[in-house]
Amino acid sequence: MFWTLGSIYGASAVAFGAFGAHGLKKKIADPSKIAAWNTAAHYQLVHSGMILLTAAAAPKNKIAAGCFAAGITMFSGSIYLLTLDPQRFKALGPVTPIGGLFLIAGWTALAVGSRGKFLPKAS
Template sequence: MPSESTPLLVSLPSNSTTRKRSAMFWTLGCIYGATAVCFGAFGAHGLKKTISDPARIANFATAAHYQLIHSVALLVAAQNQNPISGVLFTTGMTMFSGSLYALVLDPARFRFLGPVTPLGGLCLIAGWAALAFK
């Protein structure tokens, strides 16, 4: 039975490759988290000067919100040395949030990314499952 002194995130023994991969996912999680805050601030303040459609602004906010939440999930995956969930979260954030950002900023130019958004969402869902069933 865990005690109050049991850490929430436990480091597991690993080899050098696993440690390097976990460090890479940790760094990516931090970068994605920082950029999510930047994109969220841009969506809340700067985007309203160029886009008047509230649905597009809401989509941008959704992209930033999902990116921020899954950045934290990526940090958990890195701490737990779970490379499958790390790849899925990274891919999912890039596809889901990245496609939404592009579609909001220039929908005509990036129309081809429309089908990418739900694929990114599926990667995010699979990342949670991989985290649960490691």
């Protein structure tokens, strides 16, 4: 499940990034909103890769993968919606940092769950 989700999030991150680079500028003139959109796409792409890595290298670590997925949805998703229609979605403002906390939790869960399995053993 997480492999599929990470792949879908990765593909959509590229699509959202392309839209931000080409289509969004026709609708939004504020450079800070364009920058926010690009940040959301960047974080989505990086953490999509982390979902894939977690699914492949630590498949039992469902907490890490789940935190990455929740973080992408909340962090990037709220930024996309706030950029497109800030008045309509202003209630989502607090969701962005909560999503960031989930991304941090995913990294932490990966570190704690892996217990250094990828470090070479000392001879």
